[in-house]
Amino acid sequence: MLYVELIAQGLIQGSIYALIALGLTLVYGLLRILHVAHAAFFTLGGYVGVVVANQTGSLAAAIVAAMIVAGLGGIVVFRLCYQPILHQPPFVPLIASIGLYIAAEELFRIVFGPSGLTYKYAFLQGEVELLGFLRFKTGELVVVFGSAAIIGVLSLLQTRTRIGVACQATVSDPQMAESFGISLSRVGDINFFVGSALAAFAGVMVSVLNNMVEPTMGSVPSYKALAIIVLGGLGSVRGTLVAALVLGVVESFGTIYLGHFLDRNAIAFAFLILVLMWRPQGLFARS
Template sequence: MFIEQFLNGLGAGAMYALITLGLALIYGVMKILHVAHASVYTAGAYMGLYIFLSTGSVLIAVIVSMAFCSVLGVLIERYIYYPLLKYPPYVPLISSIALLIAIEEFCRLVAGPEVRTFPAALPFPSAVVCGVTISSTLMAVYCLTVIILIALWLLMTKTELGLAMRAVAQDMETAASLGVNTQRTVALTFVIGSAIAAIAGILMGIYYNQVYPMMGEVPAYKTLALIVVGGMGSVPGAVLASLLLGLGETFLIGYANIPLPRDALAFIAMIVILMWKPTGLLGKR
């Protein structure tokens, strides 16, 4: 039971990490709390579901969903956030919350309020660890999360785009004065973050076999708690906080039967971390 719960908690943490990655990237570059990132994740899940039902191919569904969410992310950045950068930070935040509600309601009007099943099988082998069977879907979550994290690390540390993203995250105006195309860098950050959100939405839909309009509502606020716990703008911190939350929820709520709502744990952790280390686990002063 312990090993099974550990593997399930690791899978939950990996999915939290995929949702939180884009939010941490965008906050690091633009210093905007992109709450509507969760609605991009929801839109990606719906687009993946419809493409899969039309073609029967998970790969085509993932590619089309990533492209769709990338375009959606760029449109959000260009026509909603960019004009609001001159205002205090709470203005883009309020706009982001409004956008989250608007996209959720649009999904509800178009696809209906009912829960839709996502009957897809992912082409990954199952495995047995210490007598516990890891399903092909959970193996897909593990493998894809590791692949995305390695690709993102290589992008951030080994490419000119990664250097530009780190420069813009430190100081956008100075980076622009030194020749960095900040507008292009920000747009590509939204492309990357939104594409990862699409993958997360499809994986979550397949793993739980359900897609519904409000599926991004809890992740929207839980990911905010995770980037605070990890350290505002710290991608490694966001990943670490996500994995710890997934394991914590599984062990404390599912294994130890602590009488707490599952979704409350992220906010309790946020309060404790802010009291103990206000910069977050891996945040800087």
């Protein structure tokens, strides 16, 4: 019974990681840069969500608004911050990205204050019982099924639509994609929009579950998502999803069995180090 519950809790946490890490993978796959500032869209999602929810009383409106604002913000970051320096060595965009993340955190502090915001209404706090012994917050189920649905729809779009196929072709060989009329800028826009919107969805859900949005809420997810995409084999979408869920479950077991001397994040990184010692290319490296 305990195991089932731990696995379920791990999958909930893992879905949140997956939502955040997918955007990083999309950007890495396309541009080969580590988009550290990605976690700022997780935080941005949380802030837009709480502000819209408190104004309108509707969580659905908050989620949609957060995803759209973050998605557009992602496009702006791509066009203004990354595109002009893409031809530079990879550490240049990496440093720009770290700087951007720090600036974003400070911006949130200036605009929304250092102490964080809370929801005026209690969303999704009810409890649901499954199988007679598993109890979840409604919000936790929304996270798991919502992310599964969104990711499922995205993967269908990617394989079944012309735009999706164009994005895959661009990741595979950008120069040839251009030779068939695909604009790298537009594919970049799509990837940044989708990735940032997913992170924003995660940001809203985490802030609802914790009833708290604060400027630094993105920092732990930011480096954990980096760990996940390395674990998943850089650039592999499937690897990222599996790695996110595995990490969630490992953390959930770890906090029970090792929690008295290692905290949650230490467990996550100890696991990452162990896996990379065994498979330096990650669990699902692309050939």
